[in-house]
Amino acid sequence: MSSESENPPKTSLPKDGNGAESATVVEEDGKTRSKKAAKEEAAKLEKLKSSEESDPLSGNYGDVPLVELQSKEVSGRKWTEIGSLNEMLKDKEVLIRGRAQTIRAVGKNIAFLVLREKGFTVQCVVTVAPELVSRQMVKFATSLSRESHVEIEGIVSVPGVPIKGASQQVEVQVRKLYCISKPVPNLSINIEDAAPSKTMVSVNEEDQENGVSYVKFGNSEALEQIRKLTDVGAMTRLLHECIAYQRGLDLDLENLLSQRTDLDKQLLNLQKSAQVLEIVKADSDHMLSNVRSTCNLADQVSGKVRELDLAQSRVHSTLSRIDAIVERGNCIEGVNKALEMEDYESAAKYVYTFLQIDAKYKDSGSGQREQLLASKKQLEGIVRKRLSAAVDQRDHATILRFIRLFSPLGLEEEGLQVYVAYLKKVIASRSRLEFEHLVELMEHNPGGQNQVNFVGCLTNLFKDIVLAVEENDEILRSLCGEDGIVYAICELQEECDSRGSLILKKYMDYRKFARLASEINSYSKNLLSVGAVEGPDPREIELYLEEILLLMQLGEDYTEFMVSKIRGLSSVDPELGPRATKAFRSGSFSRVVQDITGFYVILEEFFMVENVRKAIKIDEHVPDSLTTSMVDDVFYVLQSCCRRAISTSNINSVLAVLSGTMNLLSNEYQEALQHKMREPNLGAKLFLGGVGVQMTGTKIATALNNMDVSSEYVLKLRHEIEEQCVEVFPAAADREKVKSCLSELGEMSNSFKQVLNAGLEQLVATVTHRIRPVLDSVATISYELSEAEYAENEVSDPWVQKLLHAVETNAAWLQPAMTTHNYDSFVHLVIDFIVKRLEVIMMQKRFSQLGGLQLDRDARALVSHFSGMTQRTVRDKFARLTQMATILNLEKVSEILDFWGENSGPMTWRLTPAEVRRVLGLRVEFKPEAIAALKL
Template sequence: MTISGPSDATSSKVTLSPLPTKEANAPTKQTPALADPSKLTSRSAVVQALSDLSSYSASLDDELVSLFEESEPVVTDARRSIAALAPQVQLIQEEADVLDRRLQSSASVAKRISERVRLLDEERKRIALATEWAVRVAELKSSLSLLASAVEHRDWDMATMHCRRALAIDPAIRSSQFAAAVVPSTDLPELPETTLLELRKTMLTAFTDAFIRSTQNKDEKEASRFFKLFPQVGWKKEGLEVYSSFARSMVREKGRSITDSLGSGKAQNPTHFALLLTSLFEHLASLIDMHQPVVDRHYGLGNFSHGVMPGLQDECDRLGHRIMDSWREDRSVRRRLDEVQAYRFTGAATAKHTQPSTFKASFGVPGRTASPAAESTANSSFDEPSGPDGREVSKILTELAAMSSRWGYYRRFLQSRLSSGPDAGGGNRPKTLEDERAAQADEALKDFRRTSVDRRSSIASSANAPPIDAEQDEELADSIDHATQSKLGQEVLESMSTLYIPMETWFLRNSLEKAFRIDQPDTISRPYTSSILDDAFYVIRIVLARIMSTSSLATLTEMTRVVKTIVEEDYIEVIVRKMETLWRTISGSMTVDGPRKDAASREMRTVFITYLNVLDVSSTYMSRVLLEVGHESSLARLFEPSEQDEASACVQSLSSLVQRFRSSLRTEIEHLFTQLTAPRLRALLMDTYRDVSYMLDDEAYSSAESRDLVRRRFVKSWDLLFHHFRGVFTDANFNTYLSMALDALLKPWEGMVLGMRFTELGALKFDKDLRAVVGFLTDQTSLPIRDKFTRLQQVSYVLNLDGGEDEGDLYQNAVASGISWRLSMAEVRSVRGLRVT
């Protein structure tokens, strides 16, 4: 039978022409405008609308009939074409039936073959599984028999090997009915699982006894041997418990020596208890450093942290709590805290309300021969309020800060050493437990009883801790933060909150109060200064360094706020109040001329200058102290990397005190200037230009040149006004004071000049006088004096110009030549009017 190709189908293909449309044959008729029914209001309108609608309907019917008539030939032609395709479609259907009959028999054969192959595969799998079960059960029976024999002969290495073989068999096989029917024998009649469990329990008891006996005899090799066997026979958790008990016993041994030290009478050492706590942490760090690699090597990474470390930390907490209790009792901490809390400060209140009437009273007690920096004074009993001994409180704070610091070191050691992250330590280690055992099969345990920390790997080398592979053991994926959960850590933090912060606050306030009480000026040295400066910043430096040494971010955060408040209220504000009180006391004497006014002026000037210098140097000292205690290397040594940014921010927050010093300094300098110097500047200016005229001819100009009155008078008056401040002020304060004087002097000076009249020679003389004064003042200070005299210099420039040039041209030409005008156009015009032609 021949199947026709594609040419047979395409040879009879008929192309159907599209139906003719009205648009192609006739012009489009416009739709008549029909009336809107809603607008029909009369019967005649309704009749007319119906007539129009009827006519439009008849036209649509005629058009539709015409369209049907036009399309009828096309439809007839299409039907003939479709009828011509029917024989070809019938031929294709017959060919498809023939192909279906041919392929049906082949498909049935293939189906039977496929089903038979699947049956054969299933039978092969069942045979292989049955063979596997038989082999495994036989292996289980052999392993149990050999295991029982090895246990009976106490051959623990062989017993371990056979036990591992038995444990390696699928638990489903071990607990199956087939194994229960085949494995039991006359010697081992129990079920396989029961037999294996009993034999493993026997091994557990034997291993535990042997491990304990070996550790007691200090047989490291034998202890190491049995320690490795626990996880191999399925007793990992029990092995860790045995090892944890052993490790705790080593800490308890250290505890006995600590207990002996607590009662040995050595507590006179100011850091005795901090040293005991340090020795405890070092002992634990040594144990962790020596034993963690061994445990993690044989039991899996992270098992030391979860299985052994909790017991060690419990012992650490117990011994640490005993040390802290003994410290509180021996140092009478509770009594000291009660005294501190009951203390009422009087120094600040005295500074607020007392009104010193003499110079010495403004600075505190006379006859001062020592400093609180040395913790004692020759006149320390003078007007000394009752209360806690600052030296004893300082010792308590130092020891408590040392305890917190040691806890911080230990906490960072634990977090870095026992972290489960991939970067917890260094070194390349095998990836599987079998590789670990093969690589370290002959390695003995470390010396269990060694307590020294001479090894390089201790707390300081915690960065070399071995990594913990979290993927090796899923139940160990989440690391335990032993430091956070530690009861000792919580006790240290509570002590910092309830003891350290209130006592450190008291110590700082009391030290500043004492420093003010024995404050004495040093008016011999230049510039003037006061003992309060060194005494206060010695204490502030000690307190900030001690706060940083605690390694406690919470303590640092709270204490920086406290220190900032205390320095503002008990140091800066006290100095400001002393100056304000002095001014109120002597203000009455300043109103009447005479010796009393001169004495009061000298006293106020000396006290103000001294304390202004103190404020100026204090801002420098504060910046230096913050730079020292907040250094990046110090923060890296004292705080965790995650805490360093916040710790740095806490320290930097104290930098606002520098601005507080400077703002208070500026305010008080302005006060002193307003009271002492500002009233005399007008007299200085009037005296300088007394009888001075710039309406000069040639003879008058020559006489004025020879006399040089303006420069000489200004220099004399200026020296008379400022010689009391030169040398006794710090450079920064003198420059500030001089700048205030110039700012206050230049405006009236400019007004005085604008009230004068000038000839050409007079303008020239005025320019020389101005240059001479500016040159003199430039030698007095490092300030940019010439910038302050820019307006007066431009006035002189305008006065000395030729009169023929227009003011507008003059102004623009000067701008074009690079002059930056401080005078407006109107002011230039006004200055030009001062010239007399």
């Protein structure tokens, strides 16, 4: 494989165009090079060889043929595949083999090789180290050609940075480096072309026409075909194919050699196993003979055992049949004796025992069966007759006695039907008596309110049904299991539908809800007409609403209990449970409840509207209160109506009442609030003097307070309704409906706030009209102050105290009459007016440095005073004015940069760069050129 050093290149002297001969060397691959170049390369090899001879570490590197390397290989050495190199092998010695993909030298002491094997690559480092790696070894590594087949022995290390040029993230510190084979020089194909492909082995049509066929390398026929070639192109193609074939052989050889260690281990194991196999074979033969003899013996014994077992089972079967015949005879005799003694429980047990035995042995005892069935029929007749008599006499103990006999007789369904019919009959009888008593009271008290107790009558009906199910749970389960309970609930629900709906209808007739609804509709339509008939009394309507609420809650609680009872049963027929649940929601009682719900909505809306209108009508001032009576009264009515609607557990009722609440708040109530705020000639009434001033101010403040408190009450009402609906309505769809409806309450609160702000602005306009003259006088005051003038201003303030006195006189007296929120908003609006006016005035003045100090002192005085008037912060209102004073206090123009941009610190500038330049221009000492040169 390393034929380059064994076969020296052949030289020839071809003639040039002038007939002179030029020295050339013809390589094995057919290419030529100059003789001078060949000599230079030979000299390099000779020099490298001499340096290797003088190197004491020359045995650790060099060119070694593969055959020689294999002969010198030490057994027990383990080859490591490049793909398995990882951080776990750190500081471990490894032996790897592969192709040199890239070679890179870093000076004379370091070289990097990237070794490739089966698609995996690893970076190997050859570094000069005493007694380990010599400089000649580094030089040898750098002289290797790419794709050389090399073997490396080294130590695995983990670098501190990722390795980008290799697949394995470890390095191998090289200690030994051998070149097994070198690549063909000046190879014109890549490594990817090394493996034979379909294209490589296919026959070219043009070559076929020229008489050139595909050559299969590795036999004598290929050599004969090559000797016959005369075309240079065909020779070149075959040369490349031969090179690719050689590369493929190298790869196959690599794979085979990499498996050598494993094969040696397996062969060694096989040698050890061969000795063991002889022993195992002898033991297995001995075991086989023992098993064969045991099997023969077992066949002989098991046959006899099977015969004995068959005989024994037949004996047992015969004895069982004899026992069954005897037992059946005893049952027949016991039934007859029990019937004679009227011990029906024992007779039923004998029948049950006989039926169980007869089910096992149906092919025998037909005579006994006929006798027993006759006795069973006689017993069934007696049980039915006695049970019927007990039902007629309402003898509950006797009924239970005979009902329990239906299960042993196999008549469970019949017993369930009879017993449930009995329960239904008892409940119907009690309910009928209660209803007749109720009707009698209605006739004797046609106009009574409390004497006729419809709620109690309906409660007793529900109570009887629930107790019938709960107290008879055991007997119902004994008859038909949990299906018997569901059957009883469905049958008793029919009584609830008939009797319960009758009670509700009688209640609606007694309260004349149809007539009331008609009167309410007529009253609502003719509300604005002259001589309209007065509507129903809201106090009477409230009593009806409470009764309806109790009746609806009773129905909802009963339905919820029964439905949960059905859903709590685990062994019910899958079709029976949903059908029973649906019967509660679609029965006649449920339909009557829907009718009464419709009347409830009409009455509730009427009650709510009438009471809200009445609260608006009788609105009056409440002593020691900042609002009038209308606000608390209206929201109390709305809160009560909404709570009552939610208590019905009917989502449609809740949505209808909420809709009525929205209409009242957005129309009549808001109009009443705004009417209080419409005060003509407000300024004249507030500041002309007299007792009327205080009254007018109080009225305006109260109207604003009404609007402020109403906006808060709306949000509180919304929050309370949301919390109650979450508890009452578990369904997400119902909650979404309520949430969508309540969103209008938030909009209503914002609407109240907008009207409130408009009213406050109107009030502020009347106050600022009185303050404006004091502010206008500030325009006449000079801020180009000398030290004497500055000192005089400190003693005698020129305008700040006058302004504050005007504010106190015209605004502070309203504080006791306004809510905290309203008064703070009022003061802030006044401050906004003052600050804007002062900014305009100050921008028209000229300032000295002392004038800037004076402005800063004035601004601080204003901030201090207004901070005591309101609970909110006012510093942000005076921020622009304070920043103007800061700029006017500067020693020079450039000092502004100490406060601007990145140097501003926690301060946020409210002035724009243009405004800053304008303020700087107000200082008499600052030059315009310096101001213009600023980079803000």
